[in-house]
Amino acid sequence: MIVLGLESSCDDTAAAVLEDGRERSSVVASQDLVHAPFGGVVPELAARNHLDNIIPVIEAALERAGLELSDIDAVAATRGPGLLGCLLVALQTGKGIACGRGLPFIGVNHIEGHLLSTEIDEVLPRPFLGMVVSGGHSALYLAGADHGWSLLGATRDDAAGEAFDKAAKLLDLGYPGGRQIEALARGGNPQALPLPRPRVRGEEIALSFSGLKTALWHRLREHPDLPKADVAASFQCAVVETLVDAARRGLEKSRADCLVVTGGVSANGALREAMATLCREEGVRLVVPPIPRCTDNAAMIAYAGWRRLERGERDGFDVEPMPVWPLGERDG
Ligand SMILES: Nc1ncnc2c1ncn2[C@@H]1O[C@H](COP(=O)(O)OP(=O)(O)OP(=O)(O)O)[C@@H](O)[C@H]1O
Ligand SMILES: [Mg+2]
Structure with a gap:
């Protein structure tokens, strides 16, 4: 077809x-x-x-x-x-x-x-843990045997890509900022700037990035002369560690033996390396899409x-757009 x-x-x-x-x-x-x-x-x-x-x-x-x-x-x-x-x-x-x-x-x-973007190259056995980290979403899903998706946790505020873009704006790096932050971070010290590793209290897997963005804003006001490369590296490190921590908890909860990390932020080399280390430690397979x-x-x-x-599914020509469409709901 x-x-x-x-x-x-x-x-x-x-x-x-x-x-x-x-x-x-x-x-x-x-x-x-x-x-x-x-x-x-x-x-x-x-x-x-x-x-x-x-x-x-x-x-x-x-x-x-x-x-x-x-x-x-x-x-x-x-x-x-x-x-x-x-x-x-x-x-x-x-x-x-x-x-x-x-x-x-x-x-x-x-x-x-x-x-499903990685499955164009190879269909994965279910269940697997899928992490979407993009401009509008940061969430963990369990892909079930029945083609369904169970939401394990999501961001309470900003998405990871949005956080990269807002940080890039604070650093005057242009839009979209993820790639610029990554490029700048290569020459910086990730320990230079103390930034929080946000975790939502009482929630097992929920993510949050708005506090990190605010913390960055305050640090930049306190230390306006810090080299941008150090700021970019410190910020990237905080986002990556936060996502790796959520993925670790998702793997523990789901007991899946395969982790898919996808969406725009999955192009980030530091995130890919850190997820590879996590998966080696946990004895789990990591699958990421090709960069494009x-x-x-x-x-x-x-x-x-x-x-x-x-599977025989079809939509009629009266089907309407769904600006908000949680995956798994109403044929999502
Ligand atoms: N190398 C990179 N490092 C970090 N972030 C990146 C990198 N490359 C792209 N991004 C980020 O990925 C985001 C774009 O991803 P994508 O196109 O999947 O998202 P979107 O379509 O805007 O959102 P959604 O898919 O949630 O609707 C932007 O926020 C961008 O800064
Ligand atoms: Mg997208």
Whole structure:
């Protein structure tokens, strides 16, 4: 089955073609330059840019796959969670293509896409523990044998990627800031700045990053002359240790023997190394996506859609976007 996948939930417009779950092409039009002057995503600008980009990325994905629109057997598009005006673009385009050509259509949960992004290369045995660390989410799920997801814990406030972006803003590094912080941190001392390792009291696995961001703000006011590389390294170290601690507790609770770490922050080399050390200590397998599949892409959406289509699931053309869509709820 050849599936066209579409994604426009935030600030990346993406299209991909998969054949029986294998990637034939994946194209992403980033809007980083559009939003950089504002230090964050401007929803209306993002939606308007998706409108400009969606047809060109579909044409590019088909061309790179060596296919025509008439070769597509089904369409999958992100249905949520995300920004409403943004979600509408891929969802309506996907429905339009499927309706016009009489093809099956499926709306995909973006977080399920992230969690399944590694399976384009290798299907994992269940159960496994899946950690999503992205711009809008930081959560741990147990992937069950029945294709379902159980939420084990999530952030109470900011997501890990959001924390990186806010720290980068405090350091005047531009948007999005995760990659810049990582690059700067390579030359810095992670012990230079004392920062908290936030843990939610009484909660087994819940995460929190807003206190860390505030602590960084105070430290920068107290020590304005600290080298930025030391600040970046200290901040990155605090986020990484917090995520590793949550993953350790998730492994203890779930007794899973495989950990998947995915989402934009999973591109971070320090996080990958620390998770690899944790998994060696715990005798658990670590699986991470290739770097281009960490941040938003449509290959993961086409893949998650294909898995559901293979199980006989379909959505009608009246399906609506879901800006808030907890994974596991209402066919999530
Ligand atoms: N190397 C890196 N180190 C740390 N953070 C990174 C790195 N690369 C990307 N990020 C962060 O990843 C985030 C983007 O990830 P992604 O595209 O998966 O998120 P999103 O789509 O904005 O959010 P969501 O998937 O939750 O809807 C940004 O916050 C960015 O700073
Ligand atoms: Mg994402």
